[in-house]
Amino acid sequence: MLTVAASPADAAAGGSGPYPADYETSSSLVNHTIYRPSTLPSERLPIFVWGNGGCAANGTAQINFLREISSYGFLVIASGAPNGSGSTTSSMLTQSIDWAVAENARSGGKYYGRLDTSKIAVGGWSCGGLEAYAVSNDSRITTTLIFSSGLLNDGDDYQLKRLTKPIAYFIGGPSDIAYPNAMDDWGKLPSALPAFMGNLNVGHGGTYDQTNGGEFGRVAVLYLKWRLKGDLGAGATFVGSDCGLCHSQWQVQQKNLTLGDGTPPSTPPVTPSPSPSGNPGxxxxxxxxxxxxxxxxxxxxxxxxxxxxxxxxxxxxxxxxxxxxxxxxxxxxxxxxxxxxxxxxxxxxxxxxxxxxxxxxxxxxxxxxxxxxxxx
Incomplete structure (x- = not known):
């Protein structure tokens, strides 16, 4: 197993998942913060790239939330350096994906063959959610998560029309300044797109600073476990009239959702096929x-x-x-x-x-x- 070197005390390994997580940086991905299990598990890690609230270039601004997600066996990359300053752009999310794919293929690197580059999610809070929208048509992305965000102008509605992968919204209820925009986007989604909308009446600030990211951290983990790891039990949190969030403090809406449209195949995986005779490579x-x-x-x-x-x-x-x-x-x-x-x-x-x-x-x-x- 691999372990990260000692990190600052305020980034002590944590999270409620089975793989206590920490953060690190990489000279080949400047101005980003990489959250990972302190000890890499044997399973390959799906990837979640994140845009911060306010498009702030501080990759530890939502540390409790992002570390919680990573502790369940995800590589999480936030735009911005730890405790950094300045502003981010949507291209930094693409840089995160490019880096993860390259590191998974880099012989001798700590992530070589350890990442699942076919399972990539993009998400962001507020301004970071707008960044997530901007790159959500990247063909490598499996699903998009929008937290307390919505498009600001009708002229940007083309970003909704081009969506082809499942999307989920986690909004802070009617008191959330982004609520009207998010609900407007919800009504404009492509008719056949699998989509989830959850409103928790906590306002625009969410619960990111709470222990393990609070309720937003809990549901984000469940959604990613479903979409990126094929956990149908986690998927039941979001799907159907009796879903796990349907009879809770969350206000829930669904479009085109079935458990079968998560990561697990609706038919058994094809058994690995041997190469043709004479070329068993x-x-x-x-x-x-x-x-x-x-x-x-x-x-x-x-x-x-x-x-x-x-x-x-x-x-x-x-x-x-x-x-x-x-x-x-x-x-x-x-x-x-x-x-x-x-x-x-x-x-x-x-x-x-x-x-x-x-x-x-x-x-x-x-x-x-x-x-x-x-x-x-």
Whole structure:
């Protein structure tokens, strides 16, 4: 296991989850704060990138909240240096994603093969929520979380129209200054988009400074466990007329939500397929991560065999009617029927038994596909 070096006392490892978390910085990601379990678990860490309230470049401004999330087995990256000053931009969220993907693929790095780059969420509070909106069309993002925020001008409504991944709102009730904007956005979402709206009457300030992020920290963990880790018990907090938040102090609205549109596939994962005879270099495991009416998101984990790989190629046999619309961490040839996915320049070299992952979004139904891997 890996451990972080000693950090300031005010950042002592904490959170209520099974992996007490701390923060660190990286010279290759300046002006950001990285929250991680102090001891990396054996499971790969999904990624959550965060925009601070006020677009303030202080990556520890919501430390209780972000450390709580990380303690449940997430890599969390906040824009801004610890106790930093100045302002952030939405591009800093993209920098966070780029860095995490690169670090997962960097041989010899502490995060090499330890991150799940097919499970990435973006979120933010207030001005940070506007930053999250701005990058939510990044094809690598699995879901968006908006905290006490809403678009300020109708001219920005194009950001809503381009949403294709599930979204969740956690708002501070009618006394929240962002409440009218958030509710206006809610009414303008694409008709088929899976969406959750929760209002807790705490005002714009939320509960981020409370122990472990208070109630906002609790529900954020549950939502991310559902969307990024496939925890259906956590998903039941948000889905259905009898959802866990439905009979609580939260005021809840739902659109197009079913437990099956969370990370867990609605059909069992495809058993890793051996490479073609004579080229047993790798295996590929395919899962449907999100499925909704008319579309899906799928992920593939490539595992090297007993020998190192300098490159890999996965052949996917898609079900009839399925079409690939966007791809991340791989380069595709074809979009329907038999589709080939090849490694990018940064994730093709794998040691024996090491893994790389890629994902894609498509129209139609993702279940029933098969995946075969070969060394290239």
């Amino acid at each position: 790798c295996t590929a495991a395919y899962t449907v991560q999100n499925q909704w009416n008319g579309g899906f998101v799928a992920g593939v984990v490539v595992t090297a065999g007993s020998a190192a790989l300098n490159g890999w190629r996965v052949t996917l046999a898609l079900p009839g009617g399925a079409t690939v619309t966007s791809v991340w961490n791989a380069v595709n040839t074809g979009t329907t029927g038999t589709v080939t996915m090849a490694n990018q320049s940064y994730n093709g070299q794998l040691g024996p038994g090491q893994t790389a992952s890629f994902g894609f979004q498509g129209t139609g139904t993702g279940g029933g596909a098969s995946a075969t891997c070969s060394a290239s």
